[in-house]
Amino acid sequence: MLYSAITPPEKRSRLRAALASGELLQFPGAFNPLSARLIERKGFDGVYISGAVLSAELGLPDIGLTTLTEVAARAAQIARMTDLPVLVDADTGFGESMNVARSVQTFEDAGVAALHIEDQVNPKRCGHLDGKSVVDTGTALQRIRAAADARRDPDLVIMARTDIRAVEGLDAAIDRARQLVDAGADAIFPEAMRDLSEFAAVRAALDVPVLANMTEFGKSELFGADQLREIGVNLVIYPVSLLRIAMGAAMRALDTLRADGSLKAEVPRMQTRAELYELLDYEGYSRFDSDVFSFTLDDHINT
Structure with missing residues (x-):
């Protein structure tokens, strides 16, 4: 009744353990608290909160128009309604270093178990659209260092998303991912991989968990859980699927x-x-x- 009886620190600890298990975790995207409860009821491992979905809920395109306050408030509503760990899309951190630090602590207070911060320029674009631009390596690393330094709960998972594959190619994506890990990222989200071999290459290059984004109508083919599990992907999200089905x-x-x-x-x-x-x-x-x-x-x- 009412809200989850499991505390945010416990959810974070459970997520850490699950990521370390080597099993593939499936996080469908919730578009409201009720859908998060349904995701839990159906036996999934966690809940994803997509920035694109929150923008769409407001009738806005996914081009960086939503604010930290809007996203954190919705994340809190969703996270408190499920016993599952919640991963939230923190876009570019809603600014640069100090903004990123504030964003991390605000999302901690909202009860999420994990968040990802990307290396696009402000304002960002949907990761599967053409015409993206990414920041220089120094700025990308600075964001992740700020995020890692700002968290108060060491179990909060700081994930780095890189969009550089679409701009400079796979080798650049692997190189940046390695640097993001060195900067403090607990996991890597390589956006818009072209095929399974690219996911496999990223996975082989890193010693931290790797996320696969299985979004419909995007750059990546929709691979099945067994295919992703076989190459060692740790977490797969289906960010906009439930919203698209409902709409x-x-x-x-x-x-x-x-x-x-x-x-x-x-x-x-x-x-x-x-x-x-x-x-x-x-x-x-x-x-x-x-x-x-x-x-x-x-x-x-x-x-």
């Missing part, structure tokens, strides 16, 4: 309503009231309510 269903339903004047044809594809109530734990709230208010005025008339 696709909403589009079809609205078309049906417009055409038929009723949603009767869509009812078999809807989440039922019983399924929603079970996910929300209505029974738990009812039990709590009954325990708190299980008295009558007559029992206390003389007190």
Whole structure:
């Protein structure tokens, strides 16, 4: 009932242990707290919070328009509603060194278990769009050093994302990833890899966990969990998938309503009231309510 009983430090510790296990972790992207609870209910390892999704929720493109306050507030709403560790997209850290440090501590306070900071210039672009620009190596390393120095909980996972593959090629991506690890990154997110061999090359070059981004309509082919597990990828995210599925269903339903004047044809594809109530734990709230208010005025008339 209400929020997760597992503390943020415990979630971070569990994520650290899971990453060290060598198993492949799957983190679907949540677009709200309810979807995070569904991800947990379906047995996944963690929850991802995509900057692109949070931008889209606000009706904005993913070009660096959201603020630290907006993203951290939504991250807190999602993180407190699930027992799973949450990885949040911190974009470029919402500024440079001091801004990055503040962002890290703000996300710590929001209860996330991990965050990733990228090496694009400000304002950033979606990682699977053309025309990206990355900062120089010194600036990229400075961001990660600031993030690592700013965290108060040593179990908070600081992940470095590099977008340099699309700009300078795979060798440059591997070289920068190594430098980011030396600067303090606990894990690496190599964005927009072209094929499985590129993920394998990054994995072979590093001694820290590596993340694969399986986003639809992007630069990377959609590899299966078994394929990624075989080459040693540690974590895979599906950042916008649930939002795309939900919006696709909403589009079809609205078309049906417009055409038929009723949603009767869509009812078999809807989440039922019983399924929603079970996910929300209505029974738990009812039990709590009954325990708190299980008295009558007559029992206390003389007190």
